[in-house]
Amino acid sequence: MGSFLLDALEFIILGLFLKAMFQNLGSFFGSSRTQVRRPQGGPPMAPPTATHRGEMARDPVCGMFVATELSQQLRQGTDTVHFCSRECLEKYQKDAEHAASR
Numbered sequence: 001m002g003s004f005l006l007d008a009l010e011f012i013i014l015g016l017f018l019k020a021m022f023q024n025l026g027s028f029f030g031s032s033r034t035q036v037r038r039p040q041g042g043p044p045m046a047p048p049t050a051t052h053r054g055e056m057a058r059d060p061v062c063g064m065f066v067a068t069e070l071s072q073q074l075r076q077g078t079d080t081v082h083f084c085s086r087e088c089l090e091k092y093q094k095d096a097e098h099a100a101s102r
């Protein structure tokens with residue numbers, strides 16, 4: 001009777017093993033099927049030729065236009081003022097302080 005219990009246990013383990021193996025086979029065939037159906041030669045999301053597509057802003061000190069993503073920025077309340085360089089930003093700040101002191 002003792003060997004019967006072992007046989008039953010072996011049968012259950014074998015059953016679980018076979019079940020796991022069939023599940024692995026199913027996932028293997030499923031993944032291979034999706035790999036076949038991949039798009040061929042799709043265009044890339046962003047063209048590499050475009051360097052700066054950001055907005056342009058006018059530097060109030062020297063008057064030149066700068067890309068907002070590359071500019072020196074100064075927050076003034078809700079507005080952001082853009083400058084071509086740190087020099088222009090500092091000059092603008094000094095002028096603002098000078099105007100405020102009057």
Ligand SMILES: [Zn+2]
Pocket residue numbers: 059061062063064083084085088
């Ligand atoms: Zn400037």
